[in-house]
Amino acid sequence: MALKKILLDEHETVCQEGETVLEALLRDNVDIPFSCKQGACQSCMVRSLDVPPPAHAQKGLKDVLCKQNHFLACLCYPEQSMSITLGHQPEYFTEGAVIAKELLNPETVLLTIQCKDALDYYAGQFVNLKRADGLIRSYSIANSRRHAEKLTFHIRRLAGGKFSEWVHQELNVGDTISVSDPQGLCYYLPDKMEQSLLLIGTGSGLAPLAGIIHEALEHGHTGEIHLYHGSREVDGLYWIDEMRELAETYENFHYTPCVSRGDALEGVAQGRANDVAMANIPDLKGWRVYLCGHPDMVNQAKRMAYLNGASLQDIYSDAFHVASPTLD
Template identity: 30%
Template sequence: MSYRLRIEPSGHEMDIAANETILEAALRHGYTLPYSCRSGTCATCKGKILSGSVDYGEVDAKMLTDAEMEAGYALFCQATPLTDLSIEAKEVGAAAGIQIKTLPSRVARIVDLAPEVRALFLQIPSSQEFHFLPGQYIDILLKDGSRRGFSLANIPNSEGLLELHIKHVPGGQFTGHVFSGMKEKDILRFEGPLGTFFIREEFPERPLLMAATGTGFAPIKGMLQQLFTKGEQREIHLYWGVRYAPEFYYQELLQEWQSAYPNFHFTPIVSRPDAAWTGRSGYITEAILADFPTPKDFAAYLCGHPDMVSDLSQRLQQAGLDSNYIFSDAFVFAKAKNP
């Protein structure tokens, strides 16, 4: 059984199957709505049901409250139709022409970046084209049918290489293999590109505020490479938070960027500093709001731990930054990913 789905304000209409989420239907028809985790745990895809009714699916109560459901809101990555639907959502035009593919890849290089972080460089077959926007992610497809999502940490290149930053998760099936058994020339299958975390071109006058925790630096790195390649002149403020100082990586590259681009400002922050750490300590949310108590003029890009992403987004809005200028990618635990 199928229903009709209409997206406002664009007026795009399409069929949607009874067991298909709103997001899946939109993507199938070539219309990109804001989304990230696809598992109901980040709220990037939250939008309003203008008419019709839905099965809300499995959602985290923190991401979609009872009051929000009563007000007509749903998570489009989870909600499936019970009737014909009309929804309100801002389509993301920049990703509309990018095809989501399932491709094989070969592990070209494995590089240790930090004590518990490795970079995987995946080689795409030369016969395949893979277009993506810096900041998007791919899902590694495992043999048992599960998948693991990792952000792309580079810009598109003629070599067909994709860079991923993998943090070792104790007991993690895939990350454990990356750190103990994976070898160069191994074959991995993936699906992508996915997500709508990338630089928006609609408001080029706004300075950029970027915040990352842990390997949330990965998509930010790709975004920065894109900006610098294009000769970006706006002020760019990057805050990167880790627990311990040795968890920082790519420090030489960041120093090079600071020297080469006077408009780039980098602030590293350690939440559990030792006596040797002389930089700023604490949490990046507090540091950002201390430095920019009235952030209303920024475009903000937040990536990393879900608590940081949620808290900083709320605090920025409370301080005057319109939510239309806040873009995020919350890293959720692999078990929450759709199979």
């Protein structure tokens, strides 16, 4: 039988017959995190960079992790040689040019970037945008997969935010910016088309959710799709008309804008988006849930969604942590 070699960061380990990848690496004194050795704790999760890992080694992993060839080293009896990684790969950047810039609301800009190379991403993922001097920030892709070279982003201006201030004030149409490979696990896969979807976003958390919604509708998702978009005040909302139009076009798409402070206009719900959503949809058993935006909202909503019946495997989230210290 051919030897099964495990290549990790240029170090090669031969996996003996009847030996798991974890056992082989530990025998070879490779420093790899692990704990239970039985597929429960998932601390030894690694990712294959070339061949798909055997299905038995992906037991219990979320679908998005399986899709990206993650697997548990302790469960993996390799069927062939594999090249694997423990963490993040060095990032690859492609060159992009700003082709449009417009305001969505007083604090959020819609930025359209034309990339030199088409990016292979899933709706809902994010990229890192890099300024010429190396300053980097993560932003979610706001469009579906239909335009793989033309990406849109919603960039909210944060008080004291170095990158967002620069985008708002200095970045112009025609300027170049580097765009990383797509990343993140909060995205839409076109399976279980009849599954109901609940999407809750605050602020520019609407960006990935809008991408997911368009992607789902383009794939003919048949389940109900409910979007709750929240902000403190009506000023912080955007795309209200666009989302209403979409709800008129697609019978299974429902949209509820929410404001947590101040007066709500007609057609706008009063309250935090996650509270309004959970009150309207108290039983989430069998639902798929997407949560994007403020970290507190994401954490709270995740727990609530789980307690209301959603399975953890069906909850996808992206908490927008703020990089610069803000004056907010």
